[in-house]
Amino acid sequence: MKWSELCIHTTQEAVDPITNVLHESGSSGVVIEDPEDLQKDWPTDLGEVYELDPADYPVEGVYIKAYLPVNSFLGETVEEIKQGINNLLLHDIDLGHNTITISEVNEEEWATAWKKYYKPVKLTDHITITPTWEEYQPASDKELVIELDPGMAFGTGTHPTTVLCIKALEAVMPEKAEILDVGTGTGVLSIASAKLGARSVMAVDLDDVAVQSARLNVKLNKVHDRVTVKQNNLVDNFNESYDIIVANLLADIVIRLSDDAVNLLKSGGFFITSGIIYNKKDDVRTKLEQSGLSIVKTLEEDDWIAFVAQRN
Structure with missing residues (x-):
């Protein structure tokens, strides 16, 4: 063809x-x-x-x-x-x-x-992503390996915005956390959350191809008992409370989402946002603070920014 x-x-x-x-x-x-x-x-x-x-x-x-x-x-x-x-x-x-x-x-x-060109990549000291068709042996028992098959969904899990989110999750993950992953894509952040000890993860994406890809990857990584993948538009019709909401999205969408995110966070919960290009940093920071969040950590890689914001 x-x-x-x-x-x-x-x-x-x-x-x-x-x-x-x-x-x-x-x-x-x-x-x-x-x-x-x-x-x-x-x-x-x-x-x-x-x-x-x-x-x-x-x-x-x-x-x-x-x-x-x-x-x-x-x-x-x-x-x-x-x-x-x-x-x-x-x-x-x-x-x-x-x-x-x-x-x-x-x-x-x-x-x-x-x-x-898609080879195993060590994202952090503890997490490595490897494609399903590559043979990979962890260097130690402490290394967490995520197997990923992107299929037709965008994202191999190695983009700087994804890496920043994973580093943020490592930094603030409470024990047995309940997490909402908005715009899950191939499901890599949900899988990482489960492997880092989350009790439950709700992964949502509007795109049906992404939802199918995420479900496949969740099963491949044997975390389907803790990760639920659902087709949904951002956080529409959600009423539950979460310890962490992670959103690797565009800056404009993060700004639009921030008020709703605050309402779904438990007291002291974290809103992790990435996908923010450097020249949008101040706009996102201002909106997060206006929504009642405090910026507790800022991560940077290349021209990308991620914020860890906590509900006051």
């Missing part, structure tokens, strides 16, 4: 929202080529490291590559994608060059090729 590859030249800030637009338009795979990856020192103790070709990367900004089947609706789909991306300007998201190029590829070239 033949597919069209859409290559979008944009910014790091726009990666998550554009990825969402692409997924909603029927993309069956996304590749992100960020030139910052060329500068990183990748660990060599967890498997083979593949040499990255600088020619595949932009000089500035980020390439997002998406794949759509070649059919009679392709033209309309591309136009819908362009319109959806341009609509992000209404939310003050910097799109950078915002150019789209299209090329044709065969299914065999991309359907599995990306897997050779």
Whole structure:
């Protein structure tokens, strides 16, 4: 089968929202080529490291590559994608060059090729993520291993926003915590919470593909007795109280969610938020404090920010 590859030249800030637009338009795979990856020192103790070709990367900004089947609706789909991306300007998201190029590829070239770059990654001193198709032996009994198969859902669990959330969970997780994971994606934060000792986790996502992927990964990691995955829009129709609410979302959504999050937190509970690009940091901090939360910890990696806020 033949597919069209859409290559979008944009910014790091726009990666998550554009990825969402692409997924909603029927993309069956996304590749992100960020030139910052060329500068990183990748660990060599967890498997083979593949040499990255600088020619595949932009000089500035980020390439997002998406794949759509070649059919009679392709033209309309591309136009819908362009319109959806341009609509992000209404939310003050910097799109950078915002150019789209299209090329044709065969299914065999991309359907599995990306897997050779997805290797076990040690996220923290205690947690390692490994793809299900890789053999991995923990270095010690204390190491927590999360097996992940992203499938068609976005996220391999190694993005800086996810790492920041996991570090925050490690820092503040109370014993036998009850947790709400908003926008769970592949379920990695819910699985990490369960492995860190949470008594129960409610994982929600609006996207059906993400829900199915999260359920699969929860079973793979044998935490289905503590993690429930549900299709839901943010925290709509929730009345329970939680020790921790974790939300790896866009800054604008975090701002919109903060008042509802406070109402669902137990006294002294924590609201962990990530997915916040640096230039949105002050806006999110201000809204969290206005909602009655105190910022107790700020974590940073690359251009991303995560806040740990506590209910007063």
